[in-house]
Amino acid sequence: MTRLAGVALAEGYWKQAQYEESGGRWAEAALSYTKVCSGRPTDAKAHERVAFATLKSSANVRRAVEFARKAVELEPRAPELRLTLARAYAVAGFEKSAKGEIDRALELAPGDAKIAELCKKAREENTEVREVGIAYSPRGLLGGQEHRRNGGVSSESTSAPRTRA
Numbered sequence: 001m002t003r004l005a006g007v008a009l010a011e012g013y014w015k016q017a018q019y020e021e022s023g024g025r026w027a028e029a030a031l032s033y034t035k036v037c038s039g040r041p042t043d044a045k046a047h048e049r050v051a052f053a054t055l056k057s058s059a060n061v062r063r064a065v066e067f068a069r070k071a072v073e074l075e076p077r078a079p080e081l082r083l084t085l086a087r088a089y090a091v092a093g094f095e096k097s098a099k100g101e102i103d104r105a106l107e108l109a110p111g112d113a114k115i116a117e118l119c120k121k122a123r124e125e126n127t128e129v130r131e132v133g134i135a136y137s138p139r140g141l142l143g144g145q146e147h148r149r150n151g152g153v154s155s156e157s158t159s160a161p162r163t164r165a
Contacts, residue, residue: 008039009035009039010035010036010038010039010040010043010046013032013033013035013036013039014032014033014036014046016032017029017032017033017036017049017053020032021053026053026054026056026057026059027053027057027059029049029053029056029057030050030053030054030057030059033046033049033050033053034050036049037050037067042074043074044070044071044072044074044075044078044081045071045075045081047067047068047070047071047074048067048068048071048080048081048084050063050064050067051063051064051065051066051067051068051071051084051085051088052064052084054067055084055087055088055091061088061091061092062092064088064091064092065085065088065089065092068081068084068085068087068088069085071084071085072085072101077108078108079104079105079106079108079109079112079115080105080115080118082101082102082104082105082108083101083102083105083115083118083119083122085101086098086099086101086102086105086122086126087122087125089101090122090125090126095126098122098126099123099126102119102122102123102126105118105119106119
């Protein structure tokens with residue numbers, strides 16, 4: 001019965017998560033997308049959105065990696081999902097794994113200019129992380145805030161330091 005309830009509620013949670021995203025409420029969006037995954041355990045996009053929102057909220061990187069991996073497992077030929085996994089790996093400090101996912105995304109979409117541009121940006125961010133010696137929050141990867149590798153807490157965040165995945 002619980003499974004049926006999860007399936008029935010998934011669409012509502014999806015709409016709620018999109019609304020939360022639009023308001024920049026990333027932690028709430030991640031939670032709502034997680035509820036979508038409970039009702040739709042084989043929905044790769046829902047798993048990717050949990051990972052993306054978790055990264056944007058500067059929350060648990062390990063959780064973001066797990067959901068991004070599951071999304072890629074469910075839909076291995078989707079380059080966009082691999083780029084989210086690459087971002088999660090980069091934030092977690094796994095630069096080689098991030099590079100590998102970027103390479104695979106390019107292989108999956110050889111003529112796609114949008115994917116090529118996203119891969120280029122992801123490579124630049126990965127290189128920056130390596131050269132500067134800092135891990136970026138998703139806002140850094142996706143547009144803004146930085147975290148120091150030695151604790152992962154930004155001036156904007158009051159959450160506990162991140163653990164490496």
